[in-house]
Amino acid sequence: MFHVELYSTANPSSSYSLKEAVLTGLAPDGGLFMPHHIIPLPNSFWSDFYQKSFNQICIEVAQHLLHPAVPNQDIPTLIHRAFNFEAPLVQLDDQISVLELFHGPSLAFKDFGAQFMAQLMAYFHPKSEKPLVILVATSGDTGGAVAAGFHNVPGIQVVILFPKGKVSPLQQKQLTTFDNNVTAVEIDGSFDDCQTMVKKAFLDKDLKKSVNLSSANSINIARLIPQSFYFFSAVQQLNTQNDIVVSVPSGNFGNLTAGLLAQSLGLPIKHFVASTNINDVIPIYLRTGRFTARPSIQTLSNAMDVGNPSNFDRMQALYGSTWNHMKSDISGYSFTDKQTLSSIKYIHDQYEYIADPHAAVGFLGLQSYLRENPKARGIFLATAHHSKFKQTIDQALNFDTPVHPVLNRLKNLSESYISLPNSNTTLKHLLLDKFT
Numbered sequence: 374m375f376h377v378e379l380y381s382t383a384n385p386s387s388s389y390s391l392k393e394a395v396l397t398g399l400a401p402d403g404g405l406f407m408p409h410h411i412i413p414l415p416n417s418f419w420s421d422f423y424q425k426s427f428n429q430i431c432i433e434v435a436q437h438l439l440h441p442a443v444p445n446q447d448i449p450t451l452i453h454r455a456f457n458f459e460a461p462l463v464q465l466d467d468q469i470s471v472l473e474l475f476h477g478p479s480l481a482f483k484d485f486g487a488q489f490m491a492q493l494m495a496y497f498h499p500k501s502e503k504p505l506v507i508l509v510a511t512s513g514d515t516g517g518a519v520a521a522g523f524h525n526v527p528g529i530q531v532v533i534l535f536p537k538g539k540v541s542p543l544q545q546k547q548l549t550t551f552d553n554n555v556t557a558v559e560i561d562g563s564f565d566d567c568q569t570m571v572k573k574a575f576l577d578k579d580l581k582k583s584v585n586l587s588s589a590n591s592i593n594i595a596r597l598i599p600q601s602f603y604f605f606s607a608v609q610q611l612n613t614q615n616d617i618v619v620s621v622p623s624g625n626f627g628n629l630t631a632g633l634l635a636q637s638l639g640l641p642i643k644h645f646v647a648s649t650n651i652n653d654v655i656p657i658y659l660r661t662g663r664f665t666a667r668p669s670i671q672t673l674s675n676a677m678d679v680g681n682p683s684n685f686d687r688m689q690a691l692y693g694s695t696w697n698h699m700k701s702d703i704s705g706y707s708f709t710d711k712q713t714l715s716s717i718k719y720i721h722d723q724y725e726y727i728a729d730p731h732a733a734v735g736f737l738g739l740q741s742y743l744r745e746n747p748k749a750r751g752i753f754l755a756t757a758h759h760s761k762f763k764q765t766i767d768q769a770l771n772f773d774t775p776v777h778p779v780l781n782r783l784k785n786l787s788e789s790y791i792s793l794p795n796s797n798t799t800l801k802h803l804l805l806d807k808f809t
C-alpha cells in the first residue's frame with residue numbers, strides 16, 4: 374500500500390504526500406515519485422477475483438493503493454467518472470491474446486492514465502480556490518488524451534501547446550475541437566520549443582504568484598496507478614493455470630512499470646517482455662547491464678520514439694538497482710520498421726486482426742519470447758486503435774482499412790486555437806490575461 378507516502382527517486386529518504394505528488398507531477402529535486410512501500414493485495418481480493426467486474430477491480434486496487442489519502446468511500450465515484458470504457462482481451466489462438474487498450478475517448482491507452490489523473494487532480498484541488506491551470510506541451514498523442522481527460526472537469530483549465538505543422542491533422546483535431554476549459558495553443562516552433570516554454574512558465578515568479586499552474590506529464594504517479602488496473606483485468610480474462618507472459622510495446626516505459634506495480638501487488642504475471650522499435654536503450658540494458666541514453670530516431674511506431682526512457686528510474690527503484698533481478702523478470706527485444714510492417718501483415722493474414730504499429734511491435738516481442746518458452750500463455754498490449762495510423766496500416770495490408778467512427782466524426786468538427794510566436798513573454802501574458 375502506498376500509505377500514501379511517496380519518495381523521490383533522486384532521494385530515497387525523502388517523503389511526500391500523494392496530494393503533493395499528484396499536483397506537482399515531478400519531485401522538486403527532479404526525481405520521480407514512487408511509493409515507499411508496496412504491500413500485496415489481501416487474500417480477500419483474490420477469493421472472488423474471477424467474479425469481479427472491470428470497475429470492481431479498479432475500485433478495489435485503487436482503494437488498496439490510495440486509502441487513506443483518498444478515503445475508501447470516495448473511490449467508487451472517482452473510478453466511475455474516469456472509466457466508461459474497459460480493456461477487452463481478444464484471443465487470437467491457443468497461446469496468444471491481445472489486450473485492447475484503445476476503447477477510450479482518444480483511442481489510445483493513455484486515456485486510462487489521463488482520465489484518472491484528471492479526476493484525482495480535481496479531487497485534490499479545492500473548488501473554492503482559483504482554477505488549477507494544467508499547462509502541457511504535446512508532440513501528438515498525449516495532448517489528445519489529456520484534453521479528453523480534463524474536458525469539463527470542474528475547477529480545472531487546460532492549456533495545450535503544440536508545434537505548428539508538426540502534429541498530424543488528426544492529432545491536431547484531437548487537441549483543438551474541445552471547448553470550455555481546454556485551450557489549444559499553436560506555437561511557431563518545434564516540440565522542444567514548446568517544452569522549453571512550459572518549463573520557463575513554471576519557473577516564472579509572476580506566474581507562480583498569480584496563477585495556480587500544474588503539469589500533467591506522463592511521469593505523474595496518477596497516470597501510473599490506473600495503468601496497473603488493466604493488467605489485473607487481462608490476467609482475469611485469460612483465466613489460465615499456465616505461466617503468463619505480457620509483452621508491452623514501450624517508449625517511456627510507464628506502461629511496463631505499471632505492469633511491474635501490478636505484479637508487486639501479487640498479480641501472477643510470470644514474465645514481461647519489453648518490446649521496442651529501434652529506440653532500444655532498455656533492451657540493450659537488459660542484455661548488457663549498461664544504460665546509455667541516445668537521441669531518439671523516428672519510426673512508424675512513433676509514440677515509442679524515446680531515446681531516454683523516463684521511467685527507467687522507477688524500474689530501477691522497483692528492483693533495487695539490481696540488473697540481475699530485472700533481467701530475469703523482463704526480456705527485451707527491438708524491431709525495425711520493416712519487421713513492424715511484416716508483423717501487421719502477418720497478424721492480419723493469420724488471425725484476421727488489424728494491429729496498429731505499436732501493437733505489432735508488441736506481438737513481435739511476444740512471438741520471440743514464446744519461441745523459447747512454448748508452454749507459456751502470452752498477452753500483448755494493443756496501445757492504440759489501428760485507424761490512428763491508417764496510412765501505415767493501408768501500406769502494410771494493401772487495402773483501404775476501415776476508419777473508427779470517432780475519427781470520422783472528428784473530421785467534421787471545426788477547430789479553434791490560438792497561435793503564438795515561440796516566445797515566453799507572449800505565453801506569460803496569455804496566461805495572466807486568461808486566468809487572473
Ligand SMILES: *Cc1c(COP(=O)(O)O)cnc(C)c1O
Nearest residue numbers: 623624625626627628676756757
Ligand atoms: C505512449 C505510447 C506508447 C508507449 O508507452 P510508454 O508507457 O511510454 O512506454 C506505446 N504505444 C502508444 C500508442 C502510445 O501512445
